[in-house]
Amino acid sequence: MRISTKDWFKSGTPWVWLNAGAVSISVIMVVGLLALIAVRGLEHFWPASVVEADLLAQDGSRRVIAGEIVQTEDVSAIQLIASGVKLPADVEFAKRYLLKVGNRDVTGSDFAWALERTMENPRYPENMVVFERREWGNFYGYLEAVKKDGNIIATGDEAVTQLTELMERVLDIHDDIYAIEKGEIGSINHGIERLRLKERGLELDGYTKDTAPQKFAEIAAKRAEFDAQYEDIQARLANLYQQFSRDSLVASTVDGHQVEIDLGKVVRFYQPNQMGLTEKVGFYFAKLWEFVADDPREANTEGGIFPAIYGTVLMVLLMSVFVTPFGVVAAVYLREYAKQGVLTRTIRIAVNNLAGVPSIVYGVFGLGFFIYFLGDEIDSLFFREAMPSPTFGTPGLLWASLTLALLTVPVVIVATEEGLSRIPRSVREGSLALGATKFETLWRIIIPMSSPAMMTGLILAVARAAGEVAPLMLVGVVKLAPSLPLDGNYPFLHLDQKFMHLGFHIYDVGFQSPNVEAARPLVYATALLLVMVIGALNLASVAIRNRLREKYKALEV
Numbered sequence: 001m002r003i004s005t006k007d008w009f010k011s012g013t014p015w016v017w018l019n020a021g022a023v024s025i026s027v028i029m030v031v032g033l034l035a036l037i038a039v040r041g042l043e044h045f046w047p048a049s050v051v052e053a054d055l056l057a058q059d060g061s062r063r064v065i066a067g068e069i070v071q072t073e074d075v076s077a078i079q080l081i082a083s084g085v086k087l088p089a090d091v092e093f094a095k096r097y098l099l100k101v102g103n104r105d106v107t108g109s110d111f112a113w114a115l116e117r118t119m120e121n122p123r124y125p126e127n128m129v130v131f132e133r134r135e136w137g138n139f140y141g142y143l144e145a146v147k148k149d150g151n152i153i154a155t156g157d158e159a160v161t162q163l164t165e166l167m168e169r170v171l172d173i174h175d176d177i178y179a180i181e182k183g184e185i186g187s188i189n190h191g192i193e194r195l196r197l198k199e200r201g202l203e204l205d206g207y208t209k210d211t212a213p214q215k216f217a218e219i220a221a222k223r224a225e226f227d228a229q230y231e232d233i234q235a236r237l238a239n240l241y242q243q244f245s246r247d248s249l250v251a252s253t254v255d256g257h258q259v260e261i262d263l264g265k266v267v268r269f270y271q272p273n274q275m276g277l278t279e280k281v282g283f284y285f286a287k288l289w290e291f292v293a294d295d296p297r298e299a300n301t302e303g304g305i306f307p308a309i310y311g312t313v314l315m316v317l318l319m320s321v322f323v324t325p326f327g328v329v330a331a332v333y334l335r336e337y338a339k340q341g342v343l344t345r346t347i348r349i350a351v352n353n354l355a356g357v358p359s360i361v362y363g364v365f366g367l368g369f370f371i372y373f374l375g376d377e378i379d380s381l382f383f384r385e386a387m388p389s390p391t392f393g394t395p396g397l398l399w400a401s402l403t404l405a406l407l408t409v410p411v412v413i414v415a416t417e418e419g420l421s422r423i424p425r426s427v428r429e430g431s432l433a434l435g436a437t438k439f440e441t442l443w444r445i446i447i448p449m450s451s452p453a454m455m456t457g458l459i460l461a462v463a464r465a466a467g468e469v470a471p472l473m474l475v476g477v478v479k480l481a482p483s484l485p486l487d488g489n490y491p492f493l494h495l496d497q498k499f500m501h502l503g504f505h506i507y508d509v510g511f512q513s514p515n516v517e518a519a520r521p522l523v524y525a526t527a528l529l530l531v532m533v534i535g536a537l538n539l540a541s542v543a544i545r546n547r548l549r550e551k552y553k554a555l556e557v
């Protein structure tokens with residue numbers, strides 16, 4: 001039986017296919033975007049081979065160049081000729097490479113463009129060494145000698161073996177220095193600062209060394225104890241730094257320029273042109289772990305982003321703690337207690353409109369109300385001894401979490417109201433008929449049954465808050481935080497402290513970095529990690545929601 005076009009449209013089949021196609025295209029676009037981000041970001045950590053070639057200049061001279069090929073593109077001859085490059089008349093397009101040549105302290109730039117037609121005799125020497133440094137980026141060249149206390153102890157092939165042993169010792173010393181400076185010295189500085197504030201508080205209360213000698217004596221004794229500990233630590237640090245800077249290496253660039261590098265400034269060294277697949281895979285995962293677990297360096301273009309991950313997760317958790325009770329209480333009042341009239345409908349319209357307010361407006365409000373008004377009042381009432389230095393009257397973790405809670409509370413209110421409206425009226429009436437009060441019915445029956453909807457609102461709030469950047473720039477996020485907001489020093493969770501955030505890190509590395517080419521792959525890698533963090537937080541919330549849904553499924557009518 002043949003179906004007419006009119007009947008086919010009436011059956012709804014075209015709209016089913018249209019919706020299916022739209023969903024498929026959306027899924028393909030999302031997967032494609034994630035794949036692009038993953039490929040561009042994760043390939044950065046693979047140890048690429050280093051090519052060495054003779055580069056022919058425009059004036060006919062030659063020089064040797066070496067580096068990693070990080071980008072290949074075809075450029076029109078018209079564009080190249082306009083920039084001063086001489087090409088034969090029959091050439092329409094020319095391939096050129098972007099090489100990461102490193103050696104910024106020698107050449108002044110980490111990257112260089114080179115036309116394929118001007119690169120002659122390309123080769124991959126096995127003794128080419130890459131030194132990853134804490135400053136000045138990578139160094140590409142050849143290892144000439146290893147020095148100990150200023151004396152050469154190894155050259156040639158033996159230098160690589162000797163350098164491997166010395167690097168293990170130097171890295172262990174670096175870890176010890178880092179632990180002392182971040183841990184022990186940080187704890188002592190925190191203790192001394194608390195003593196200073198305590199002493200200042202006594203002075204503000206009118207006490208002097210004559211009227212309260214015992215209190216001031218206790219502070220002086222504790223300060224003397226901290227000073228003694230600090231002197232001991234300084235002696236240990238001086239010894240470690242002496243050992244740390246004892247050894248060095250001599251390396252030469254491909255054009256013969258020799259450089260002596262302190263081993264303390266080297267993170268690792270490797271010879272990519274002679275690495276096997278197993279070695280490259282091991283190196284790749286070691287670099288990935290460094291990216292996730294270490295602190296950033298080199299203006300955030302090298303090292304890891306652990307402080308940004310930590311700050312993002314901690315801020316989202318605090319935001320969730322703030323937004324959930326406020327959103328739930330507001331929704332319960334509007335649905336269960338408020339008289340359903342013009343005023344209530346107006347409030348609902350206002351809540352829905354708040355969800356569309358630009359996030360930067362919330363940032364300005366947080367800066368003006370939370371920081372300049374509320375924070376200053378808190379400082380004047382509870383932190384007089386720290387004045388004029390602000391404690392809460394400055395951007396910090398607390399104000400950032402509250403600002404994002406205010407930003408996302410409309411989402412939680414709407415989702416919770418939807419959940420409350422789906423609870424059958426018979427459930428409420430049955431509970432009241434059995435003698436329960438309205439509050440008991442609400443607390444023991446209605447709210448537990450609507451908890452999956454509350455979790456849905458929280459999931460949406462987390463998804464939006466974790467990716468916000470504009471308001472955070474005003475209320476607490478910074479380019480580089482010296483310490484984490486949660487540590488072992490009292491009061492352990494420092495709500496007044498500034499923090500790093502993955503979203504702001506992407507903005508900073510992508511648009512504020514002085515080394516754009518070096519920062520570009522890290523933008524992709526950090527964006528991928530931000531998506532994974534948001535996904536992990538959402539999956540945890542979804543798991544809780546599903547568990548609650550199964551738990552209270554029997555109560556549904």
